[in-house]
Amino acid sequence: MGRTEINIVLLGLGVVGGGVARALQEKAEAYAEQAGLPLVLRRVLVRDPSKPRPISLDDGLMTADPDEALDADADIIVELMGGETPALDYIERSLKSGRHVVTANKEVVSKHWLRLHSAARDAGVEMHYEASVGGGIPIISPLKRDLAANEIIGIRAIINGTTNYILTRMAAEGVDFGDALRQAQELGYAEADPANDIEGQDSVYKLSILASLAFRTFISPDDIYREGITQLHARDFKYAAELGYIIKLLAVAKREQGGVRARVHPALLAKDELLARVDGVLNAVQVEGDLVGKVLFQGPGAGSEATASAVMADVLEAAKAIRSGEPTTPQDRSSGLAAEPISKLVSRYYVRIEVMDRPGVLAVIARSLGDHGVSIASVIQKETDEEGQTAELVIMTHGAREDSMQSSIKQIGGLPEVSEIGSVIRVED
């Protein structure tokens, strides 16, 4: 082949895009050696080419015209704009025109999984998205290759640094959610509009990608149960700690009851579990395979350079394949596993209830739980508010079905003896 270089077009020059452009500049020689050919940046699509930037690019490289970028002579399109529109369009157009695509866009990849994979297959190119989950932590490639000999049993992950930072502060300092969020915003760990993170949506997109790969079936973000961290109270962390647990926002997907159940919600984790020790903005993904047992991948889940590490690993893979004329790998046949609803989940639960401080209250609550087939493992009466004549009960249940638990909680919430259901948090065993 007469090819003398690998041409790259970059869509987006923000935090991650800037990191990638810098890596391409600073490590040009090392990358050329690894790929077998120089990697040449042909065009960079930005909103405003005149905006001052920390990185200096060759004149005329930047353009605000999508057509100019997408129609450039490129082998690999690197999409780092984020968001669904117009990124989806650009990725699809690139694949259809026979370009390999590298993207960090968890929203687009998870929502349009089948469509984009099919576009790539039809065009005989590959879509790479290592950076879409866990920043620089290798996890997509290990699932595709290194753990390929396993049937995956389950995935448990902490894949949102913003919420993990907030939960770590709440656990360590006893501060409330609002205070911890403000700290995170001041440090740049949370965005001005943090909804996507704190409501769990970001984790849902990432879990959708991990689960779809691991179980070889499309688990749509819509199929994933989602609960954010905004309802957690400082004392839940205190009580959890007393019981030997840490509260984390977990993303869990397991082969269960003939399908795959995927869910994102706060959970109590025994404090000696590996994941319980993943603090601050760190991310970690634990994968359980039938052969390998449990392996854990941990590292920085975000950041300009860490994410650029994953993007550039994908670019180098794509470049090697282009150079060697390697045929693209055929996609595995779908396992046909379907998404299971949360309603049939069997879990233990931590329940905090504010009740009237008078005799017989516990009996009423215990009866409701019992009627729904939920048995109590322990009850502790916490602080009593003498003035309000209320007390706080912390109940740990044995394994119970989610739908039974929710019905019982609804009934308990309506009891005259109960002032408030404080928290209902699943326990992850």
Add this chain to the structure above:
Amino acid sequence: MGRTEINIVLLGLGVVGGGVARALQEKAEAYAEQAGLPLVLRRVLVRDPSKPRPISLDDGLMTADPDEALDADADIIVELMGGETPALDYIERSLKSGRHVVTANKEVVSKHWLRLHSAARDAGVEMHYEASVGGGIPIISPLKRDLAANEIIGIRAIINGTTNYILTRMAAEGVDFGDALRQAQELGYAEADPANDIEGQDSVYKLSILASLAFRTFISPDDIYREGITQLHARDFKYAAELGYIIKLLAVAKREQGGVRARVHPALLAKDELLARVDGVLNAVQVEGDLVGKVLFQGPGAGSEATASAVMADVLEAAKAIRSGEPTTPQDRSSGLAAEPISKLVSRYYVRIEVMDRPGVLAVIARSLGDHGVSIASVIQKETDEEGQTAELVIMTHGAREDSMQSSIKQIGGLPEVSEIGSVIRVED
């Protein structure tokens, strides 16, 4: 291509070989789908084909004749015999005859790195050895691919389960080395002859492989400083804990002073470090890259099925390459980095010394350290043996050079005021 299957020959049917043979049987359909062609076991080389085994293989598959196995119609040779002889010969012969090789043999791969890589390159095939380090934990492939965009700064690893189990028991229960070793042997975590593990040689082989890959230069096992765990005493764990440290057998390789310094020795690790929390037979490898920062890979470092997971991942990779006719990847040019000796290491040290319990002793010791440029960060006087009129000093130093430290320790050991140098352990910051 008219190829209808991928033919495999297995050398060795022990713990790992048995796991691989079982996986090939039980997952035949899944593997055929992934590889694009059925994987067919053609021959299994064993010492005694008549020996009863937990796995039942087709008649005539087993042979004790190496030629019969090595000359069989095979695309991939899987070497799981262990040991240097005759495994080296079999691997080399297989590569030279154009077969892809998958091996878990850390000793052969590390000692004969250049020779085997060159044989593979000349024959246009690949040698895969994911299972040689960390059992089922993906680490070779992440270093080759997922972290390829980084310049690796350092590796710190716990890669011997036997010693980690022993050290975990010593730390948790205050038992002596001998007792912990016996426990490990009873549980099957240590061999009857444990020398290779407890003297650190097993970790040296594995670190040689990790460092050679990470720094793209051959770091021979002979270039790696080695110190085992047999000299550690129960009270070192107690004193270390009081100072906020855990003792682990670490394998460390870092880009330092223009080269690569690699070493295996017990080290004090601050107890909140991720690696300090890796307990029992678990293995973990932490890699620091200039882009990604620190990522950690953790999981079971041994065992039949976990190791089979890594072996089979390699087999599937090789099978895909064979099926697609993919050209082998050109080897990266060597970085030319040379191995640095331990003598110029700069480290903090923990020193336990038994001294005469009389005034002025500390002054003499401090003078020797000072004369050698070693400054003391803290001194604690521990138990005093009134009968023997001796006391125990635990000294933590500031950063000092290894050769200066060793000279000073030698001098201190010869002082009339000193009865014994108890321990000298490096502190890993």
